[in-house]
Amino acid sequence: MRFTGHLRARSVTAVLSVALTALSFSPVVALSSAKAECAEPADAAGLRDASGRLREPVQSQAVVNVPARERGRGGPGFNKTIDVYFHVITNGTEGAVSMGTIAQQMNVLDKGWAGQYGGADTGFSFSLADVDVTTNAVWFDAGPGSAGEAAMKQALKQGGPADLNVYSTSGNAYLGWAYYPSIVGSSQEYLDGVVIDYRSLPGGPYGTAYSLGGTLTHEVGHWNGLAHTFEGKCGAIGDMVADTPPMRTPTGGCPEGKDTCPSAGLDPIHNYMDYSYDSCYTQFTPGQAARAQDQFLFFRD
Secondary structure, three states: OOEOOOEEEEOOHHHHHHHHHHHOOOHHHHOOOOOOOOOOOOOOOOEEOOOOOEEEOOOOOOOOOOOHHHOOOOOOOOOEEEEEEEEEEEOOOOOOOOHHHHHHHHHHHHHHHOOEOEOOOOOEEEEEEEEEEEEOHHHHOOOOOOHHHHHHHHHHOOOOOOOEEEEEEOOOOOOEEEOOHHHOOOOOHHHOOEEEEHHHOOOOOOHHHHOOOHHHHHHHHHHOOOOOOOOOOOOOOOOOOOOOOOOOOOOOOOOOOOOOOOOOOOOOOOEOOOOOOHHHOOEOOHHHHHHHHHHHHHHHO
16 A cells, blocks of 8 residues: 555535535435445344444445456456545544544555455555545535435545545444446446445444444445355355355344355355455455455446
């Protein structure tokens, strides 16, 4: 990881004209063809892990494969550094994040995708390009599909499709959410990026369960086209990755030996695309690395 970012403070006044424009968009229209990634099982509030923690919103964006002729363009020689634009949103009293914490989060993200905790080296690395701070109570509590989310992203988003925008907020009711790369090229492309609860950053109040930085690693998985490992439950298609054993239910905690499907293989509880505790996360698989590379090269490159 190259830590090259700098801190820029922004106020509501500085972005008011853009925000007013964004507020004119209906959130229903904005998400009619591009909804935040999630999967069953869920309840009316959102998708929960096995311990009952609300993790992500219910809205569903289709899991898609790239055309067959576009697959396999990555491989062992694939190497891509993603510029990260980190947007810190506060309400004036909550949400402040230090540069040291952001550096720790970038380190966790970079090591996770490089396979340094275990699993595959995906070929992706991450470089902090810029950090800005905005005080806006509406954006701080904005939920997925809301006018607040639209306004925030239209005002703050930087870079292009190959650049990652991260928004740290209250998370609304969730630890985070993201959009699949198929949103690129649509009229809702401005929504592209990752929103995370600032308390999920390293050193936060959720401890080893959810404050080791694993939420961002998980959500960047969605940003790179990876589905949950429990997608499709015990069905044949699932997350469209052959080397992630199917699982009927998302995980809570780190229950070694969990096995919820009759097919071969224990539930992949250490995989970043499950809902295990941060302290349980260690890996992406080679198949996930290949899928992420295909999705990035087709939609973002």
